[in-house]
Amino acid sequence: MRIHTNNNAFVLTAACVLILTSGIVGLGQDAPAPAGQQGQQGQQGQRGQGQRGGQRGPAAPAAPTPRRPDGKPWIGSVPGQQPGRWNGGPTTLPLNMLDKIPFQPWARAVYDQRQIDQFEPHTRCKASGVSRQFSTPYGTEFVDVPDLQRIYIMDMGGPNSYRIIYMDGRSHPANLTPTNYGHSIGHWEGDTLVVETIGLNEKFWIDTRGTPHTEKLKFTERFTRTDMNTLQYQATIEDPGAYTAPWTTTVFSMRWAPNVDPFEYVCQDNNHGPELMLGSQSEIDNTKFFVP
Amino acid sequence: MKHVVFGLSLAVLLLCAVTSVSGQHTLAAKFDLTKQLSLKGTVTQIDWSNPYVHIIMKVPGNPRPVIWAVELESAILLTKNGWKEADLLLGESITVQGFAARDGSKQISGNSVVRASNGKKVYSGTNGTLPAHAVASGPVPRWPSGQPRLGPPAGQTGYWGNPSRTSLLQDGAKMEMDAYGLLKNIADADKVAPMQKWARDLYEYRQRNFLKDDPMYLACKPPGGPRQFEQIYGFQFVENPDFNRIFVLLGGGNRNRRVIYTDGRPQVGQINGDADNPLYYGRSVSHWEGDTLSVDTKGFNEKFWFDNGGLPHTEQLHLIEKFTRTDMKTMKYEVTIDDPGAYTKTWTSNWTFEWIPGEETPYFLCQDNRP
Numbered sequence: 001m002r003i004h005t006n007n008n009a010f011v012l013t014a015a016c017v018l019i020l021t022s023g024i025v026g027l028g029q030d031a032p033a034p035a036g037q038q039g040q041q042g043q044q045g046q047r048g049q050g051q052r053g054g055q056r057g058p059a060a061p062a063a064p065t066p067r068r069p070d071g072k073p074w075i076g077s078v079p080g081q082q083p084g085r086w087n088g089g090p091t092t093l094p095l096n097m098l099d100k101i102p103f104q105p106w107a108r109a110v111y112d113q114r115q116i117d118q119f120e121p122h123t124r125c126k127a128s129g130v131s132r133q134f135s136t137p138y139g140t141e142f143v144d145v146p147d148l149q150r151i152y153i154m155d156m157g158g159p160n161s162y163r164i165i166y167m168d169g170r171s172h173p174a175n176l177t178p179t180n181y182g183h184s185i186g187h188w189e190g191d192t193l194v195v196e197t198i199g200l201n202e203k204f205w206i207d208t209r210g211t212p213h214t215e216k217l218k219f220t221e222r223f224t225r226t227d228m229n230t231l232q233y234q235a236t237i238e239d240p241g242a243y244t245a246p247w248t249t250t251v252f253s254m255r256w257a258p259n260v261d262p263f264e265y266v267c268q269d270n271n272h273g274p275e276l277m278l279g280s281q282s283e284i285d286n287t288k289f290f291v292p
Numbered sequence: 293m294k295h296v297v298f299g300l301s302l303a304v305l306l307l308c309a310v311t312s313v314s315g316q317h318t319l320a321a322k323f324d325l326t327k328q329l330s331l332k333g334t335v336t337q338i339d340w341s342n343p344y345v346h347i348i349m350k351v352p353g354n355p356r357p358v359i360w361a362v363e364l365e366s367a368i369l370l371t372k373n374g375w376k377e378a379d380l381l382l383g384e385s386i387t388v389q390g391f392a393a394r395d396g397s398k399q400i401s402g403n404s405v406v407r408a409s410n411g412k413k414v415y416s417g418t419n420g421t422l423p424a425h426a427v428a429s430g431p432v433p434r435w436p437s438g439q440p441r442l443g444p445p446a447g448q449t450g451y452w453g454n455p456s457r458t459s460l461l462q463d464g465a466k467m468e469m470d471a472y473g474l475l476k477n478i479a480d481a482d483k484v485a486p487m488q489k490w491a492r493d494l495y496e497y498r499q500r501n502f503l504k505d506d507p508m509y510l511a512c513k514p515p516g517g518p519r520q521f522e523q524i525y526g527f528q529f530v531e532n533p534d535f536n537r538i539f540v541l542l543g544g545g546n547r548n549r550r551v552i553y554t555d556g557r558p559q560v561g562q563i564n565g566d567a568d569n570p571l572y573y574g575r576s577v578s579h580w581e582g583d584t585l586s587v588d589t590k591g592f593n594e595k596f597w598f599d600n601g602g603l604p605h606t607e608q609l610h611l612i613e614k615f616t617r618t619d620m621k622t623m624k625y626e627v628t629i630d631d632p633g634a635y636t637k638t639w640t641s642n643w644t645f646e647w648i649p650g651e652e653t654p655y656f657l658c659q660d661n662r663p
Contacts, residue, residue: 077534077535079534079535082535083535124659124662125512125659126657126659127547127657127659143530143532143539145530145532147446147447148443148444148446148447148530149447152530152539152541154549159512159546159547159548159657159659160514160546160548160549160572161546161547161548161549161657162539162541162547162549164652168447175376177340177367177371179655179657180657181655203660261551262549262551264571264572264573266513266514266548266572268511268512268513268514269513269572269595
């Protein structure tokens, strides 16, 4: 039997609804993994609200934070070892602090509506930047290329694309055209990689729960590899379009999955909602998008 | 419909020949090149996105106004030509000339958009080519080991663009084919590649339909195989010697990534065997032959077109791709296509890419203008 499960967008949606309505967790078991990954996927899983994966099965051997020759941490795979990736990123940025978030009224209303209507752009194969990259059950590989002064972030569970973090000290260009990944610049503060992103459009969600944002968003991420197997993640949301003040998430923790090559996962492979991407164009009016 | 003028002229066909290849579909796949329209109206909405910028305009009509969509170049090409969204304002009066949509929907190709306020063209196209850019020069950049660098020199930026071919054609064959890969004379189909009968028939069907069934156009499926190197928005090589691999990061097509391993690992199948999970980009292993990177790829699925022009392939497709950087500016690409499922013999094609220095790979997402 041939297995074509590269895209689990539909399954993911269904699974999200399940999680929301019944508190069932364990997406790693509910969603079939891409065929090339089934061996390892069974060992992952999901525990708790707002974080996925990496908390079940044998942990990778404990070891101190791996460091580059210049003393900075390797944020991703370590030369001399097989590549690996991070699992269990945040899925709910307001975790444990929903009532403290300085929503503007419209933004709170949108957030509440999205808890009922899970119509996330990610399920229609939109590329999803910033924290949403870490929310799929398939993990995220950081490709640190000091030679080019860049870090590439490749989420395994999306439209098979990539985000670039410039590490060369450049600043954001003026007049950015908003995009799904925005413009990310990073620098080190001690052992913490600080990444600031602007130029984000509103065509994706920043987490699976639909925490709203606008094009005014400045999204700051702090990554700290506290040991070989742990990557702490904290985000600060500064968006005068949706919030009355900046706010900072709790600290999330991602787990290292060793010895796994990146794999091909093409969201469009098995899109169960093609009409959502294509539309049926019988009439043109201002309420419809024009496709393709 | 008194504001709509239908016309047919030879000029129409000439226009066709210089129209952009920036987007997903051939012009003829969506628009009827024999139905030229001229519309006057006011701008009600501008959708500044890829693969096509759209102007939404209200055209006076009886009993009520009609809303039309005007399809233009990609946001990338308009931006590179100096246009920005704010160069046209909501409420402005414009005159649009172009072709009507085949399906009768209120869509027009924006071959010319003229502002009533000053009589000048706005958002004008580029004939599908990248506008002026810096030209690279100098010898092949190399790693300390002496091996050529396929990507930028350390600390620099740039990408590979301007492919000299944008559709496959077997070496030695000569015929007229446009930038989309559409043949001028369908009778030339036999010379394009040594196709088996079924493959030739399918190719002709796709050609006769102006490639309208292209999965990349219809559903944003990836451009696997040689097609990833036929896109005008180019690609980048990110060499990652720490892990014996090279990433191909696409600008055009779908902003996808592909991995090529360089550690001499064998060409092994998927965990459950190739037949269980064939891929869009296949499994790629490689080795160096002097200054040439030779890449061996198998394990493709059949859910995409591996060529802009619509040449078929099967899951038996096996590619040998050779990349040779001959100087800073130039990369030679030679591909050997071995697919006993679709072709009568192994065949080859080749073209070159140009290094575009100092620029980032264009940011193109096929899904951008879809809901």
